[in-house]
Amino acid sequence: MTLPATTPTTGVQVAKDPSARSTLLRRSLQQMLAFAGLIAIFIVFSIASPVVFPSYTNVIQILFSAVVIGLLALGSTLVIITGGIDLSVGTGMALCAVMAATFIVTWHLPVLLGVVLAILFGGLVGMVNGISVALLKLPPFIATLAMMMVASGLALVVSNKHPIYFDAGAYTDISTGTLIPGSNFPNAILVYAVAAVVAAVLLGRTLLGRYDLAIGSNLEATALSGVNVHKWTIIIYAVAGLFTGLAGVAISARLGSAQPATGQGYELYAIAAVVIGGTSLSGGKGSILGTVIGSLIIAVINNGLQIVSVPQEWQNVILGVVILLAVFADQFRKRT
Amino acid sequence: MPDPGIDAQTALHDPNLLLQAEGVTKTFPGVKALSGMRFDLRKGEVLALVGENGAGKSTLMKLLTGIYPLEEGRFWLEGEPLAVKNPKEAQERGLAIIHQEFNLMPDLTVAQNIFIGREPLTGGFFTRPRALEAQAKELIDRLGLPLDPSAKVATLTVAKQQMVEIAKALSYNARVLIMDEPTAALNDAEVEVLHDLIRRFVTPQTGVVYISHRMPELKRIADRVTVIRDGEYIDTMDMANATLDQVISRMVGRAIDTSARPENVRTDRPVLMRVENLSTKDVLRDVSFDLYEGEILGFAGLMGAGRTEVARAIVGADPRTSGTITLRGKVVNPRNAAEAARFGIGYLSEDRKRYGLMLGHAVSHNIAISSLADKFSRFGFVDDRAIAKAATQQRTNLRIKTPSVAQLVTNLSGGNQQKVVIARWLVKNSDVLIFDEPTRGIDVGAKDEIYHLLNRLASEGKSIIMISSELPEVLRLSHRIVVMSEGRLTGVLSAGEATQESIMALATHPDDDLPPASAADDADHATQEDLR
Ligand SMILES: Nc1ncnc2c1ncn2[C@@H]1O[C@H](COP(=O)(O)OP(=O)(O)OP(=O)(O)O)[C@@H](O)[C@H]1O
Numbered sequence: 054m055t056l057p058a059t060t061p062t063t064g065v066q067v068a069k070d071p072s073a074r075s076t077l078l079r080r081s082l083q084q085m086l087a088f089a090g091l092i093a094i095f096i097v098f099s100i101a102s103p104v105v106f107p108s109y110t111n112v113i114q115i116l117f118s119a120v121v122i123g124l125l126a127l128g129s130t131l132v133i134i135t136g137g138i139d140l141s142v143g144t145g146m147a148l149c150a151v152m153a154a155t156f157i158v159t160w161h162l163p164v165l166l167g168v169v170l171a172i173l174f175g176g177l178v179g180m181v182n183g184i185s186v187a188l189l190k191l192p193p194f195i196a197t198l199a200m201m202m203v204a205s206g207l208a209l210v211v212s213n214k215h216p217i218y219f220d221a222g223a224y225t226d227i228s229t230g231t232l233i234p235g236s237n238f239p240n241a242i243l244v245y246a247v248a249a250v251v252a253a254v255l256l257g258r259t260l261l262g263r264y265d266l267a268i269g270s271n272l273e274a275t276a277l278s279g280v281n282v283h284k285w286t287i288i289i290y291a292v293a294g295l296f297t298g299l300a301g302v303a304i305s306a307r308l309g310s311a312q313p314a315t316g317q318g319y320e321l322y323a324i325a326a327v328v329i330g331g332t333s334l335s336g337g338k339g340s341i342l343g344t345v346i347g348s349l350i351i352a353v354i355n356n357g358l359q360i361v362s363v364p365q366e367w368q369n370v371i372l373g374v375v376i377l378l379a380v381f382a383d384q385f386r387k388r389t
Numbered sequence: 390m391p392d393p394g395i396d397a398q399t400a401l402h403d404p405n406l407l408l409q410a411e412g413v414t415k416t417f418p419g420v421k422a423l424s425g426m427r428f429d430l431r432k433g434e435v436l437a438l439v440g441e442n443g444a445g446k447s448t449l450m451k452l453l454t455g456i457y458p459l460e461e462g463r464f465w466l467e468g469e470p471l472a473v474k475n476p477k478e479a480q481e482r483g484l485a486i487i488h489q490e491f492n493l494m495p496d497l498t499v500a501q502n503i504f505i506g507r508e509p510l511t512g513g514f515f516t517r518p519r520a521l522e523a524q525a526k527e528l529i530d531r532l533g534l535p536l537d538p539s540a541k542v543a544t545l546t547v548a549k550q551q552m553v554e555i556a557k558a559l560s561y562n563a564r565v566l567i568m569d570e571p572t573a574a575l576n577d578a579e580v581e582v583l584h585d586l587i588r589r590f591v592t593p594q595t596g597v598v599y600i601s602h603r604m605p606e607l608k609r610i611a612d613r614v615t616v617i618r619d620g621e622y623i624d625t626m627d628m629a630n631a632t633l634d635q636v637i638s639r640m641v642g643r644a645i646d647t648s649a650r651p652e653n654v655r656t657d658r659p660v661l662m663r664v665e666n667l668s669t670k671d672v673l674r675d676v677s678f679d680l681y682e683g684e685i686l687g688f689a690g691l692m693g694a695g696r697t698e699v700a701r702a703i704v705g706a707d708p709r710t711s712g713t714i715t716l717r718g719k720v721v722n723p724r725n726a727a728e729a730a731r732f733g734i735g736y737l738s739e740d741r742k743r744y745g746l747m748l749g750h751a752v753s754h755n756i757a758i759s760s761l762a763d764k765f766s767r768f769g770f771v772d773d774r775a776i777a778k779a780a781t782q783q784r785t786n787l788r789i790k791t792p793s794v795a796q797l798v799t800n801l802s803g804g805n806q807q808k809v810v811i812a813r814w815l816v817k818n819s820d821v822l823i824f825d826e827p828t829r830g831i832d833v834g835a836k837d838e839i840y841h842l843l844n845r846l847a848s849e850g851k852s853i854i855m856i857s858s859e860l861p862e863v864l865r866l867s868h869r870i871v872v873m874s875e876g877r878l879t880g881v882l883s884a885g886e887a888t889q890e891s892i893m894a895l896a897t898h899p900d901d902d903l904p905p906a907s908a909a910d911d912a913d914h915a916t917q918e919d920l921r
């Protein structure tokens with residue numbers, strides 16, 4: 054065949070790698086933005102209250118107060134990445150606290166065993182959520198709303214509507230004791246740090262994380278790729294439940310008691326922390342680091358506003374505005 | 390060639406030309422999509438725009454219609470400078486575009502989609518569903534499209550969705566109609582319907598820019614053809630004087646042998662997969678066939694014949710009401726695609742956006758997703774290095790045009806996205822590969838490479854089911870061809886006896902010619918003998 058001579062085309066006629074780097078950069082931008090926000094808020098409060106706010110004791114206090122919402126938000130991040138939502142983490146946490154008290158105080162099980170069982174119980178609650186979503190095809194909002202009510206009711210039933218008090222000692226040390234001799238650095242912060250690292254590894258390095266992101270990005274495509282999306286959805290909700298269980302242990306160890314009537318509303322703070330951290334509610338992307346920063350932002354704002362004596366009712370107003378700003382910044386970044 | 394730099398101002402805005410582009414350049418991070426691209430569209434003509442995957446065709450049209458801001462270069466409409474800021478303005482200037490990727494709302498009806506943003510209203514506020522539907526029906530009838538205005542778009546096949554897009558574009562009184570691969574999802578009969586539409590649209594005052602990878606079409610519909618390669622203008626030819634081989638060689642820079650026939654056809658191989666009496670609730674009726682080891686089994690048929698349904702029912706993506714799937718003599722009957730994948734059956738969907746890709750994720754992640762558990766992880770931990778390596782190898786293998794495998798799939802051109810889904814199944818290395826329209830949106834050169842690849846896979850012992858609306862493709866690759874019509878298998882042809890005519894005869898099988906259902910039951914396995 055005679056054909057006009059032409060130069061052969063090369064497959065890729067582009068620069069080597071800058072775009073790969075720039076996408077990476079873009080992806081971490083939201084976290085940098087959230088981090089910059091955290092620093093900025095911290096500086097503002099430090100100026101408003103130069104002596105008390107930035108003190109070592111207060112910083113420890115901030116971290117300490119971030120733990121419970123922080124733990125719940127870790128699990129919520131995994132669920133929100135699937136495109137779902139978990140409204141049951143607040144009352145689920147109260148239920149797990151009650152279960153821990155039942156195991157340890159009422160049944161006299163060893164503390165460690167009681168803690169493990171309480172965390173696993175959280176996993177069970179999450180698994181039920183996962184089954185409702187994956188197998189019964191209930192919308193996550195509805196499934197976990199129902200679970201939120203079930204959990205709050207069960208917490209009251211199991212505890213007979215009364216707080217259950219722990220003996221000071223091994224159990225309360227989980228939150229308020231310290232592993233670092235001679236310091237007053239509470240264990241709760243260490244627990245949170247370890248949990249955050251575990252969550253980050255789960256999301257970033259394991260099959261669970263990959264499938265989590267894939268399901269959130271395109272459920273049907275993931276299923277047709279040969280991934281058992283039902284199984285993994287259940288696993289993800291169950292893992293989120295483990296974090297809820299851990300939060301239940303952390304909060305009851307801090308208070309020295311399991312308070313059955315608490316927990317409501319924590320789920321919203323957890324979702325707020327996730328969103329401030331740049332995880333998208335439509336699923337498919339998100340980061341644990343962002344969620345940790347989001348949890349810290351909430352803790353810093355609450356603490357700082359208290360220190361500069363802003364009335365409680367205004368604190369929520371300000372927090373709401375911060376959430377709006379965070380999401381707006383995220384979308385603005387995406388548009389440009 | 391006149392130097393466009395010198396007399397650009399005088400020579401260029403010729404009011405007798407409908408549309409002109411000059412010096413259009415566009416850079417994405419790491420990718421030069423267009424550089425100094427130009428073309429002109431005469432009044433009353435259909436101009437084909439051809440080029441390899443990632444050549445910059447879609448980008449050019451997106452710049453023209455205001456989806457991307459025009460940074461470098463100029464457009465003229467009838468000699469008047471044209472610089473629209475958004476798609477709405479483009480519509481107002483008389484430019485209608487049908488995008489390569491659909492922009493339909495799946496939960497709305499056909500009528501709602503066509504007139505979105507222009508619904509007839511009472512008091513400027515209340516919708517008038519009946520008026521809307523009547524309006525849509527009138528348009529659909531005028532265009533002669535087989536569409537139901539009240540059907541939800543999500544329930545339509547890709548081909549019908551394409552028709553909705555076309556109806557939507559033609560519902561504006563456009564002067565310039567831009568079609569970015571309008572036929573990628575259509576079979577020959579449907580293409581004819583579309584071409585009729587185009588011919589009726591073209592008047593001495595209007596024109597069409599027609600982007601397609603299906604070369605034989607160009608002869609039938611285009612007056613001239615402009616070739617673009619790597620973002621640069623290459624040539625414009627009169628279709629009457631140019632041969633397709635010439636166009637193709639300008640496009641890909643080498644000759645493509647389009648007359649190739651199936652390779653390695655043998656009849657002495659063992660049956661790998663046996664499908665018996667496959668039925669689904671709505672579409673399939675007792676479909677039975679065998680798939681041999683190392684065979685490429687083509688599936689032909691008209692739209693709605695049920696070929697995609699066969700694929701989905703085999704892998705368990707849709708529920709079966711009856712049917713047995715046997716693999717190497719063992720009944721497997723997968724309940725879902727995950728189970729099918731475990732048995733070694735991989736399914737590539739015809740609709741890459743909806744059923745194929747995680748658009749916001751990296752190319753590498755999209756390629757690895759099917760093989761994460763068995764190839765790219767240890768104790769649940771994912772090996773990103775191995776993924777990057779395998780993905781990069783596929784990028785070279787399939788010539789996926791992307792600066793890096795970390796690029797997000799959404800930033801790839803349509804054809805390159807298609808290569809990503811193919812790469813996924815190549816990495817998975819399943820024994821049975823069900824490819825539903827594998828070359829949709831892929832350029833001639835790359836198609837040829839994929840044909841060679843499929844032949845190689847078959848010669849290595851893989852069994853391939855290839856569903857395709859392009860008969861030449863089916864004829865070129867298939868060792869045997871299964872023809873379907875209205876949910877039934879109407880015949881199996883061997884490579885030797887299959888022609889376009891014999892396939893079409895079986896595909897358009899009128900209902901009453903079919904063997905009664907009981908007879909089909911007796912013919913347990915449709916082999917070439919008993920179904921001829
Ligand atoms: N939003 C984007 N970000 C980064 N790169 C992009 C983007 N859009 C397109 N590109 C790149 O620009 C080049 C041209 O893409 P374009 O979609 O115009 O190709 P095309 O000619 O339409 O190809 P196809 O025939 O496959 O549809 C490709 O290399 C593509 O990867």
Ligand SMILES: [Mg+2]
Nearest residue numbers: 447489802803
């Ligand atoms: Mg394109």
